[in-house]
Amino acid sequence: MIKARRKIGFYLLFKSKFWLIFVFGALLLGIRWTKGAVYLDFYSLLLKPILPGAAQREWIQEGDKFEKNIRLKLLEEDNTRLRRALSLQEFNNDKRISAAVISRSSSSWWQQLEINKGAKDGILKGQTVVGPGGLIGLVDSTTPLTSRIRLLTDPGHQIGVWIDRTKRHGLLTGMGTNRPKLIFLNKNSLAKIGDVVTTSPASTLLPPNLIIGIVQFVDEKALPSPFAIVQLTASPEAIDWVQVLRNNG
Amino acid sequence: MDRNSKNILFFCIAICLPLLSMLSPNWIKINGVSPCWPVVFLLPFSLKNAPWRSAMAGIFLGIFFDSFTVSDVSYVPSLLFLSLAWSQYGLRNKKIELFLNIGLMAILGTVVVGFSIWVQKIILHSTLRNNWFHSWSLYVLICEVIITGLLAPFFSSWLLSTYKKN
Numbered sequence A: 001m002i003k004a005r006r007k008i009g010f011y012l013l014f015k016s017k018f019w020l021i022f023v024f025g026a027l028l029l030g031i032r033w034t035k036g037a038v039y040l041d042f043y044s045l046l047l048k049p050i051l052p053g054a055a056q057r058e059w060i061q062e063g064d065k066f067e068k069n070i071r072l073k074l075l076e077e078d079n080t081r082l083r084r085a086l087s088l089q090e091f092n093n094d095k096r097i098s099a100a101v102i103s104r105s106s107s108s109w110w111q112q113l114e115i116n117k118g119a120k121d122g123i124l125k126g127q128t129v130v131g132p133g134g135l136i137g138l139v140d141s142t143t144p145l146t147s148r149i150r151l152l153t154d155p156g157h158q159i160g161v162w163i164d165r166t167k168r169h170g171l172l173t174g175m176g177t178n179r180p181k182l183i184f185l186n187k188n189s190l191a192k193i194g195d196v197v198t199t200s201p202a203s204t205l206l207p208p209n210l211i212i213g214i215v216q217f218v219d220e221k222a223l224p225s226p227f228a229i230v231q232l233t234a235s236p237e238a239i240d241w242v243q244v245l246r247n248n249g
Numbered sequence B: 001m002d003r004n005s006k007n008i009l010f011f012c013i014a015i016c017l018p019l020l021s022m023l024s025p026n027w028i029k030i031n032g033v034s035p036c037w038p039v040v041f042l043l044p045f046s047l048k049n050a051p052w053r054s055a056m057a058g059i060f061l062g063i064f065f066d067s068f069t070v071s072d073v074s075y076v077p078s079l080l081f082l083s084l085a086w087s088q089y090g091l092r093n094k095k096i097e098l099f100l101n102i103g104l105m106a107i108l109g110t111v112v113v114g115f116s117i118w119v120q121k122i123i124l125h126s127t128l129r130n131n132w133f134h135s136w137s138l139y140v141l142i143c144e145v146i147i148t149g150l151l152a153p154f155f156s157s158w159l160l161s162t163y164k165k166n
Helices: A002-015 A018-033 A037-050 A054-085 B003-023 B037-048 B051-066 B076-092 B099-124 B135-165
Strands: A096-105 A112-115 A128-131 A134-142 A147-151 A158-163 A168-173 A181-184 A196-199 A211-219 A227-232 A241-245
Touching: A018 A037, A096 B003, A112 A134, A112 A241, B037 B051, B037 B076, B037 B099, B037 B135, B051 B076, B076 B099, B099 B135
Parallel strands: A134 A211
Antiparallel strands: A096 A112, A096 A241, A112 A147, A128 A134, A128 A241, A134 A147, A158 A168, A158 A196, A168 A181, A181 A227, A196 A211, A211 A227
16 A cells, blocks of 8 residues: 555656656745745846947946036026126136237245236226136236236236135135145134135125145144135146136236 | 357347247257247347447347246346356356356356346236246256256357357
8 A cells, every 4th residue: 555655656756757846846936935036037147248348338428427517508508697686707718818828937935827818808907817627717917909817826816716615705816836825814614625715706806716726735724814725726838829818807 | 249240140149049039949848848939139238348338238138038928027137147247258258158157157147037028927926926946947947957957058158159240
């Protein structure tokens, strides 16, 4: 009897392919228990060659850039409209005069540039000069065909600036080196290394929100007022073309 | 001074001087610092001329170079002093066209001009008085002394010998 049962069991398990059903069932239970992990991994491996790659990433980045440009344009328009409403100085890209640097003295006793546009092209004393990277100086004098630019780094040259993060004003003073000194007007400057220094958004002398540099060092304990050392974003030594903004002067 | 000498002088003063100071070519610069051109031009003239003529040349040269700079600091005091000193030296010493002698005088002249500008800047700009050690001033002064010291023996000696020949 027992022998017969063993035979039946052996038959069912191996001869009638019942083991296949057993293995299949175990496999299903395994899949159920792992929540289909093996399938999902296998699926992801299969899809890997056709997943979005470098080209798709570029499309996405391009789209993102495009969207940001449109947003920037809309925000600029919005900003101009609000500035007009508040009667503040406007920053208009159309009022720029491009000029070439014809003489450079950026590491000497006098830190200045000569450009090939002058009073004949509408340049006036006191107008702002920008280069790739941001503000580089102000027009010091003009002739009919040329203008002399006094760089921000020239010793004693001072302009009012603003740190947007802390909403604090200061005086950017040229010290002869490539890193002018930012003297704060408040006792507590709250400035940190890496803060962006710009022209004041409420300035009536300079165009608003022009990037000047990045704070590199802060001395909060200095007397009579704290100061910071600013690394300029536009390097006059490497600039061959500048733009004069006709907003002020 | 004959016609030839006058032509050279006119060429140097009217064309070379503004052109060199404006162009400031990179191959005669050290770390972006040009030679002290007023010293290079004034030195031979002062050595060869009487004090009053040298002083006038110093003042005119100072006014001329001041017109190419942005601030109120002036070359005139230092150039006036140098022109008188060099003129006195030139009257007493006959062998002044020595190569190294000219170079040494140009170096000393550049130091005087540099210190004069430095002191004037400190007096005029109160912000510079907060810190008495100005790295930029030392940097410019040293570079200017080196490049003027290298250039003057050639250029100033040539001008001086041209004066003497004529």
